[in-house]
Amino acid sequence: MLVNLFIFAEFIDKMSDKIIPIRGMRDIEGGDARYFSHVVEVAEQAARLFGFETLITPVLEFSSVFYRGVGSATDIVSKETYSFEDRDGSQVTMRPEFTAGVVRGLISNGYTQSLPKRYFSWGPLFRHERPQKGRYRQFHQINYEHFGADSCLADVDIIELAVKVLDELGLMDHVTLNLNSLGDQASRAEYNQALFAYLSKYESELSEDSRIRLHKNPLRILDSKDANDQKIVEGAPRLMNTMNAASQAHFAKVRAALDELGIKYIINQGLVRGPDYYTHTVFEFVTDKLGAQGTVLGGGRYDGLVEKLGGPAIPAVGFAAGIERLYELVMELNHIKLATKLVMLMPIGDRAVDLTPRLARTLRAHGVQLIYEAAGQVGKRMKKADKLAINYAVIYGDDELASGVYRLRNLLSGEEMALTEMDLIATLKKA
Numbered sequence: 001m002l003v004n005l006f007i008f009a010e011f012i013d014k015m016s017d018k019i020i021p022i023r024g025m026r027d028i029e030g031g032d033a034r035y036f037s038h039v040v041e042v043a044e045q046a047a048r049l050f051g052f053e054t055l056i057t058p059v060l061e062f063s064s065v066f067y068r069g070v071g072s073a074t075d076i077v078s079k080e081t082y083s084f085e086d087r088d089g090s091q092v093t094m095r096p097e098f099t100a101g102v103v104r105g106l107i108s109n110g111y112t113q114s115l116p117k118r119y120f121s122w123g124p125l126f127r128h129e130r131p132q133k134g135r136y137r138q139f140h141q142i143n144y145e146h147f148g149a150d151s152c153l154a155d156v157d158i159i160e161l162a163v164k165v166l167d168e169l170g171l172m173d174h175v176t177l178n179l180n181s182l183g184d185q186a187s188r189a190e191y192n193q194a195l196f197a198y199l200s201k202y203e204s205e206l207s208e209d210s211r212i213r214l215h216k217n218p219l220r221i222l223d224s225k226d227a228n229d230q231k232i233v234e235g236a237p238r239l240m241n242t243m244n245a246a247s248q249a250h251f252a253k254v255r256a257a258l259d260e261l262g263i264k265y266i267i268n269q270g271l272v273r274g275p276d277y278y279t280h281t282v283f284e285f286v287t288d289k290l291g292a293q294g295t296v297l298g299g300g301r302y303d304g305l306v307e308k309l310g311g312p313a314i315p316a317v318g319f320a321a322g323i324e325r326l327y328e329l330v331m332e333l334n335h336i337k338l339a340t341k342l343v344m345l346m347p348i349g350d351r352a353v354d355l356t357p358r359l360a361r362t363l364r365a366h367g368v369q370l371i372y373e374a375a376g377q378v379g380k381r382m383k384k385a386d387k388l389a390i391n392y393a394v395i396y397g398d399d400e401l402a403s404g405v406y407r408l409r410n411l412l413s414g415e416e417m418a419l420t421e422m423d424l425i426a427t428l429k430k431a
């Protein structure tokens, strides 16, 4: 057995002689990582403000969760999942999105008995797409789901939450809210039939992708990017006109409440979204500042999904946003400066070095974020501080210790002050 494992390890080693990341998967470091963390912090704060608790779900689920949940005819499932056979023979999939996994969690833990539930999650997701700027094979989302959301005001509150997140990131002036309704399940099914009947007449003229979609999910042809498909779609029946009265009323109330809140939107009747589970309101915030991957956030209502995955009929609404797209947009606009709050202690001489761990503990106990560099020439240490975007250096040697003061240098302005330990703590806490 051990020998087999050894041979296998050697075989793998030969196969992958390049020690590089997998295409479409990246390390996020430095400034990117700082902005990434900023997005997560903003998202978590907004979650608390709107009463969402955190739910952490596994990265790996039985494939059926996503195949049934997202829909086996969708691009996400049919073309993009990372699925494989586990060692026990079961079929598993690395999550391509949160929603279906969160619904599985709701059902398998019996949380359906204690509604309403509002869940916030964030973490990595996997889709085998063609990588380009803003589109990765491992990416990250912030994700919000509200279960037991029967009122159309829940649609409005979830959009208000999306606006809050985007506003806190300074992005609201750079995105447009696209809004549509797919009607309730009955309206959507009826429309699918009408659309199929119309598009079948043009089957031979449709693009190759759309010909496949015609038999699997004709709704997706509405957002085809192919110019000829778009021409054909122009003459298609409109869902808005065929929706039943209850669905019309739901959408009218959502729009009225958004108007009341002053949230601007455009109605986009071609907006159908990627996953299959949506009913009623669907929405996306798009930008023209990120190249081809302009959708930063998308979501909507999905009243039938909990039942489809084996739970009771529970209305739900939610959305997700790509963390990479959000922080890349923030960095592109260059309008939020994330200063590091890091301080560097620079002791000079043995006595000062010996005192440093205690000083570091005292300052950290007051919340001062710091590192120390105890060795090397002061000039070299200053260069290191500069590289790390450090704001303040605290310099102290025998002279300073004798007079009971520390030199605090602002590395941005060059200004220097001599401070007692108490004043140093007070100044750094304020900074």
Ligand code: HAM
Binding pocket: 096, 097, 098, 099, 127, 129, 134, 135, 136, 137, 138, 139, 140, 141, 143, 144, 145, 274, 275, 295, 296, 297, 298, 299, 300, 302, 317, 318, 319, 320, 321, 322, 323, 324, 325
């Ligand atoms: P989605 O539209 O598939 O929806 O993804 C939401 C967001 O994730 C996109 O708008 C985009 O910002 C980001 N995203 C998607 N794919 C990639 C990728 N390959 N690289 C980088 N970013 C990407 C969903 O996932 C639904 N589960 C949203 C939802 C939650 N609906 C209801 N609740």
